[in-house]
Amino acid sequence: MDVLISGAGIAGPNLAWWLARGGHRVTMLEKAPEPRGSGYIIDFWGKGYDLAERMGLMPRLQQAGYHVEHVRFLGKDGEPSGGFGAQVFDRATDGRFVSLPRGELSLALYDSVKDRAEVLFDTELVEISQDARGASVRLSNGSQRRFDLVVGAEGIHSRTRDLAFGPQERFERFLGYSFAAFTAESYGRRAADAYVMYGEPGRQAARFALRGGASLVLLIWRDDERAAIPHDPDAKRELLRERYAGAGWEVPDFLAALHRADDLYIDRVSQIRMDSWHDGRIALVGDAAYAPSFLAGQGAALAMIGGYVLAGELQRSAGTIEPALAAYERRLGDFMRSKQDAAQGLARSFVPRTALGLKFRNLASRVLGIGWVADLLVGRSLRDQVELPDYS
């Protein structure tokens, strides 16, 4: 089959890898001018980890990754107010857990498939139509092409979804927060292998020290309504200055570092919930179809699971597209919804609204310092309750 994949983040190159392995011809579009290596830190474990291992990527991902030892909650003057040892994640996964920049995973996936797929950077889908024999697309470089299957893998703001299924508002479930992530170069205060967080009612700030002197900064604040996110970099900085005005701890330093950051990313914390991820010869994979939000801590792994099953079902159905896409949804629908439900449950208490709520959250976090309690609570939430067929 000739397959077009739009988006070369995580879901796109991962799907391309499994399709190329099955002998299909893959074309991948990416709107950025080159592979994106930057981004926030993600946790990576479970069935996504298993798949990355089967793809031979784990040595590289382990080398790029970090083994977080502590999660610390601090008060206004940097005094400890809660937290727990992060070894609980290692114990719950038998050591198969790594934290790494999202861009490193994306680059590793891209490198693994770049010689086996046609990749068009700086290119987007403009139009799609389909008939019984194929899908026709018009691309932003002016070309018209025809494929057997078109897969949207453009993340939460998916162009393919907009073109083929309808506007984002129909599928987006806003979870009541917005966030900003950026790299602060040469940030002086560092805590090796610790995720350090500070909270005030309705807003939170965190940093994570990277090799080479920079730190990743993550700001999360409550928003009662689904706010529009500005595109202009100055407007984004202004939004953060306004949201974090008067905040304590190191937040003024973060806001100062914002001026020098060239990778500022702001978005709403939302999920994508759809009744169906396919229509004829057009399908969605990853965040485009079932974004769980970063509160799930697992969107990248879910995107990889989705690509594996989609490619596997196409292989099994020997080129008949509809049954394969239906099987892809049948196998993963309940699983993805359960991950989304768990993340939505967490959203209620993630950034407490009141000083009392914050105190309670910080105290409760200490419970995770008690080994058996942590193992019980975390172990259950980390398990991936899905069987992945062996399509080989």
Ligand SMILES: Cc1cc2nc3c(=O)[nH]c(=O)nc-3n(C[C@H](O)[C@H](O)[C@H](O)COP(=O)(O)OP(=O)(O)OC[C@H]3O[C@@H](n4cnc5c(N)ncnc54)[C@H](O)[C@@H]3O)c2cc1C
């Ligand atoms: C702050 C934060 C923390 C997170 N933490 C974790 C975590 O701990 N663990 C975890 O597993 N996940 C985490 N996630 C989620 C994870 O990053 C996503 O679920 C994952 O990246 C989804 O992969 P994707 O390929 O579907 O989309 P993306 O990674 O968003 O990739 C989409 C790609 O499509 C490209 N694109 C966009 N529009 C177009 C277009 N019109 N045409 C062509 N290309 C286009 C983009 O440039 C990008 O390369 C986190 C997310 C955030 C924001």
